[in-house]
Amino acid sequence: MNLTLKIWKQSGPKEKGKFVTYTLKEISPNCSFLEMLDILNEQLINKGEEPVAFDHDCREGICGTCSLYINGRPHGPDDAVTTCQLHMRKFKDGDTIIIEPWRAKPFPVVKDLIVDRSAFDKIIQEGGYISVNTGGAAEANSILVSKPNAELSMDAAACIGCGACVAACKNASAMLFVSAKVAHLGLLPQGRIEAKERVKKMVAMMDAVGFGNCTNTYACEAECPKLISRSNIARMNREFMCAKVS
Amino acid sequence: MNSSFLHFSSITKKIWMAGLGLFLMTFLLVHLSINLCLLRNDGGEWFRTAAHFMGTNYIIKGFEIVLFGGFIFHVLLGIILQLKNWLSRPVRYRVTNKTPTPFLSKYMIYTGAVVLIFLVIHMFNFFFIKMGWVGSPVPFLQEGEPDFAGVALYLFSQPAYSIVYIVLIIALGFHLYHAFQAAFQTFGLDHKTYTPFITRFGICYAIIIPLGYIIIPLYFLI
Numbered sequence: 001m002n003l004t005l006k007i008w009k010q011s012g013p014k015e016k017g018k019f020v021t022y023t024l025k026e027i028s029p030n031c032s033f034l035e036m037l038d039i040l041n042e043q044l045i046n047k048g049e050e051p052v053a054f055d056h057d058c059r060e061g062i063c064g065t066c067s068l069y070i071n072g073r074p075h076g077p078d079d080a081v082t083t084c085q086l087h088m089r090k091f092k093d094g095d096t097i098i099i100e101p102w103r104a105k106p107f108p109v110v111k112d113l114i115v116d117r118s119a120f121d122k123i124i125q126e127g128g129y130i131s132v133n134t135g136g137a138a139e140a141n142s143i144l145v146s147k148p149n150a151e152l153s154m155d156a157a158a159c160i161g162c163g164a165c166v167a168a169c170k171n172a173s174a175m176l177f178v179s180a181k182v183a184h185l186g187l188l189p190q191g192r193i194e195a196k197e198r199v200k201k202m203v204a205m206m207d208a209v210g211f212g213n214c215t216n217t218y219a220c221e222a223e224c225p226k227l228i229s230r231s232n233i234a235r236m237n238r239e240f241m242c243a244k245v246s
Numbered sequence: 247m248n249s250s251f252l253h254f255s256s257i258t259k260k261i262w263m264a265g266l267g268l269f270l271m272t273f274l275l276v277h278l279s280i281n282l283c284l285l286r287n288d289g290g291e292w293f294r295t296a297a298h299f300m301g302t303n304y305i306i307k308g309f310e311i312v313l314f315g316g317f318i319f320h321v322l323l324g325i326i327l328q329l330k331n332w333l334s335r336p337v338r339y340r341v342t343n344k345t346p347t348p349f350l351s352k353y354m355i356y357t358g359a360v361v362l363i364f365l366v367i368h369m370f371n372f373f374f375i376k377m378g379w380v381g382s383p384v385p386f387l388q389e390g391e392p393d394f395a396g397v398a399l400y401l402f403s404q405p406a407y408s409i410v411y412i413v414l415i416i417a418l419g420f421h422l423y424h425a426f427q428a429a430f431q432t433f434g435l436d437h438k439t440y441t442p443f444i445t446r447f448g449i450c451y452a453i454i455i456p457l458g459y460i461i462i463p464l465y466f467l468i
Contacts (some may be wrong), residue, residue: 072339103337105334105336170331170343207255210333219345234434240257241433
């Protein structure tokens with residue numbers, strides 16, 4: 001495959017960025033998207049040019065590190081995959097691919113396609129945990145968990161915090177991410193104890209760091225590589241309302 | 247508008263927005279039931295009676311204040327939420343988002359703005375006459391009350407007004423199309439069985455209510 005790439009290049013958070021055009025020849029359709037960028041970077045290094053900076057880690061779709069906005073969609077044109085699981089067979093020979101970083105006020109660009117997603121960490125620090133005393137592990141069956149709740153909690157726990165929900169949302173809202181964490185913990189008896197404080201604190205931090213408001217377009221759900229359901233947002237709204245009035 | 251109002255959390259603002267939106271939707275139904283009186287071939291007599299009742303009943307007059315307040319609060323919240331949304335992405339994407347989402351859900355602020363324009367025109371034609379701020383195109387009734395039936399019949403007799411009215415009502419339908427289901431989602435009312443019903447009901451409401459309003463100018467146009 002021969003490709004034209006238009007990639008956002010920005011040397012630092014305060015620097016002005018611009019799109020730079022690269023051409024790539026003879027790329028295998030079986031190549032992953034990140035491998036294609038690796039090939040580009042090898043060529044750039046061999047030519048003495050600066051490579052393109054992009055986030056990646058496990059390359060197995062489980063760490064949530066890769067974060068590219070490809071031709072108008074977070075993680076590219078395939079459904080329910082992260083960028084690292086995207087393959088070049090999803091594109092055509094001769095395509096022009098425009099690659100941008102996640103765009104959101106709380107996700108400032110660090111360099112090129114890398115953004116700082118520590119705003120998510122700040123939200124997690126506000127309540128994305130349960131408080132457990134250290135010591136010997138308790139008998140697993142001493143706290144009963146209903147099967148439907150366990151399933152829903154596990155579904156929500158699949159969120160890898162990649163930020164595609166924010167990138168896809170026209171308002172840069174983090175409601176799907178926050179609601180997945182609230183649902184994941186709040187559906188289990190161990191997480192119920194701090195549920196009210198959790199939802200209030202996490203929503204307050206979500207607002208404070210500058211994410212937008214949810215307008216129920218459900219772009220987040222459509223682009224989530226882990227298929228996190230919007231019903232988690234409804235659950236969080238419900239939980240938030242109850243926490244505020246009780 | 248005090249500072250505590252501005253410092254409501256995003257979800258609290260949304261809940262207020264949704265609640266007021268549903269309240270305003272019920273008002274649309276009441277208003278339509280009165281408007282449909284114009285279709286009776288009695289020179290607007292039924293409409294006049296209904297308008298007189300609405301204008302003199304103290305409970306209704308009380309609700310009128312709640313309605314005005316609710317509408318203003320709904321608009322203000324919409325503007326505040328939208329400003330925050332715009333500020334949340336100061337640098338836009340070069341490629342427009344291609345995520346498959348319900349088309350009308352992305353344009354609520356714009357359809358809402360059109361509805362606001364419609365309301366201003368509507369107020370100018372009716373409420374402002376009642377308040378004596380603008381003149382009436384038709385003579386007042388003998389009791390000294392404005393003849394709203396006469397005003398409505400006069401306005402709908404003008405094709406240009408009727409066409410603008412129809413276009414603005416269609417925008418209202420677009421606004422309602424997304425609003426109903428979204429309000430329930432905001433309230434956290436999401437259920438495998440009931441949500442599809444709520445969505446279908448909302449779509450029907452967004453089609454039937456505007457159609458009801460549109461029938462009236464069409465009746466006078468054709």
